[in-house]
Amino acid sequence: MGKKVLIVGGVAGGASAAARLRRLDEEAEIIIFERGEHISYANCGLPYYVSGVINERDALLVSKPEAMRSRFLIDVRIFSEVTRIFPEEKAVEVQESNGKVYRESYDHLILSPGAAPLRPPIPGIDDIEALVVRNVTDIDRIKRYVDEQQPQTAAVVGGGFIGLEMAENLHARGVSTTIIEMSNQVMAPLDFEMAAILHEHIFNKGVNLILEDGVKSFVKKDNTTIITLQSGEEIEADLVIMAIGVKPEIKLAKEAGLTIGDLGGIKVNERLQTSDPNIYAVGDVIEVKHIVTGQAALLPLAGPANKQGRIVADVIAGRDSQYKGTQGTAIAKVFDLVAAATGANEKMLTKLGIPFEVAINHSNSHAGYYPGATRISIKLIFDRSNGRILGAQAVGAQGVDKRIDDIAGVIRHQGTVYDLQELELAYAPPFSSAKDPANMIGYVAENIINGDVRMIQWHELTKLKAQDLCIIDVRDEEERRAKFIPGSLHIPINDLRSRLAELPKDKDIVVYCEIGLRGYLAYRILTQHGFTRVKNLSGGWVTYYPAVFG
Incomplete structure (x- = not known):
């Protein structure tokens, strides 16, 4: 008789663990419990189904329960929620959607419940239909609403990956869309000056982007929602999408006495074992080690989740496999x-x-x-x-x-x-x-x-007083005619050597161009002609402008 392995959650890490384990062990009894209707669906593709970029709904379903059963001999039980774990007995309690409750024993248990969209206790949120994007059922509901109700306006609360993708796809359907983000920028993994490039682009696409303002309350009015912001501004929307982040689904693990980390995810070791060596956890529910900082981190990403599923299967099959950490590599299309x-x-x-x-x-x-x-x-x-x-x-x-x-x-x-x-x-x-x-x-x-160049960052320059330094714009006349840093002296790069006498040697000098290359050349010229207090503006005007004036 082979090992009996139960898997809670059949998406990403759970499905990967099941398929890999079967490839390694033909004798194992593998059961997946999924409280929803679908397993192994393309979470990251969900927003694109709303706009029709992904036309076929079935394209979102990477693997269906019947396919897992026939190809991998895996017992997939949908509409079956694991409600309790009994670590001492090595068993779980399962509740089916029809109300039936039963127990299932295990040799090994893999937890892959993911993370749930945050739903903050904002006044009025329970009185409106604030939709979230987590699974195929959620996206079906949103697409049906857009198809049937044909909303004219939408508000997306949250400017992260999902929020931006939803805004883009609603905009593509002709819905006038507003993004509301409490932070001063979209896409938290980016630093501000990089996000500022996106801000400018989003505005240019005709999407209303509101930054540094949160939702104070929701009020239902006929078929629309009145959103009052902390600033007092009011937004009216036919459709509201909540996309302010996710929180690990740790309820099962916590009630079972498994160790939870300081960040609120399940704590695991390199073999992805929890504090109970017979229980493993993978995906968005766990805290990982950030490979750069060495610190614990919550990084809900599909790639790492799938890798973790494979590693757990290896460990259960007797192979010495370890997860070395996550670095948070992520990408998003923004218009x-x-x-x-x-x-x-x-x-x-x-x-x-x-x-x-x-x-x-x-x-x-x-x-x-x-x-x-x-x-x-x-x-x-x-x-x-x-x-x-x-x-x-x-x-x-x-x-x-x-x-x-x-x-x-x-x-x-x-x-x-x-x-x-x-x-x-x-x-x-x-x-x-x-x-x-x-x-x-x-x-x-x-x-x-x-030391071939000393740089100054855009935010460092904004803190300096103009009278204490000399800013030199080495771009061409046509480039400067468009926009420039106020108070800067214009000396095109080709004229710089002949105009050195105009420059002070008792002040800090900052040179800048469009993207930084001519600024670097200007720096080399100046420092080799006796100017010792020179810096080049990092990224030039292209970085400075959207970060400061955008």
Whole structure:
């Protein structure tokens, strides 16, 4: 008789564990309990079904219960909720949707219940239909509402991944959409100046983006909802989507006496065992080790969840497999732009007191002389003492995915900016440049480490008084005519050597251009002509403008 393995939750980690375990052990008895109707569905694709980008509903269902049964001989029990765990007896209590309750014993138990959308106790929230996006049933409800009621207006509360994707897809259906975000930026994994690029783009797309304002109350009025914000502003919406984040579903584990971490997720070891060695946990419900900071983290991502499911299956099958941690690599489409991040961001490192340096570069997505090249902005965060890469963010219309993945691979192996320079990446004009943007950001970082340039970040410059420094704009006349930093002196880069006498040697000098390259050239010219108090504005005007004036 083989091992008996029960799995609570049949999405992502749970389904991956079941399929992998069957491949390793033909004799094991494997039972999946799913309280909903669907297993192994494409959570991340749900918003795109609303707009019709994903046309077929069945495309969202990666694997159906009958397929798991026939191909893998797995007993899939839908509409079956595990309501209690009895660790001493190695058994669980199951309640079916028809009310039937029974017990099932196990040799090994895998918890993969995921995380539930947050529903804060905002006055009036129980009086309105505030929809969430978690599963296929949720998205069916939203799509049915949009198809049948044809709402004119919608409010999405929350500017994270799901919130932005829902706003985009509602907008694509012709629904006038407002995004309400309590923070000063969308997409928390990004630092502010990178998110600011998205803010400008969202506004330009005709979506109303409200930042630094939360919901105070909801009031139902006929077929619409009046949303009163903390500022007193009122928004009227036919449809309300709540997308303010998720919370690990730890109720089962907590009641069973399993150890819960400080962040509110189930605590597990490298083999993904809980405090009870016969009970494992995977996916959004667990606390993971962040591979950059070494700290516990909650990182609800599909890729890590699937990897964790595979590792648990290996361990149960007797293989020595370990989960080494998560780095938080994530990506999202935001209308015509793509935003991605990996590793630690500046906010996280500052909070933990970990020293870092920042390099920002704006490159073409492929060779500029080949048609269709667009700008890709990359921010690299690294340790100046040894060059180790701590994190990266990228925003652009194309090529963001492969650059963030290049850098993610280097971070995973504790690589440095020098490793990034040395990556030999595929090049042809339609795809990249001979010096790929991923290589280029490595070169920029090396210049900072070597002292070839001293940088000043946009937020540092905003704190300085104009009378205490000299700001030099080295762009061309046409570029400056559009917009410039108030109080800056205009000296185009080609004229700089002939106008050195105009510059003070007793003041700090900040040079800037459009994206940072000519600023770097200006820095090298000035420092080699006896100016010792010079800094280059990181990322140039392209970073400064949306962050300060956006």
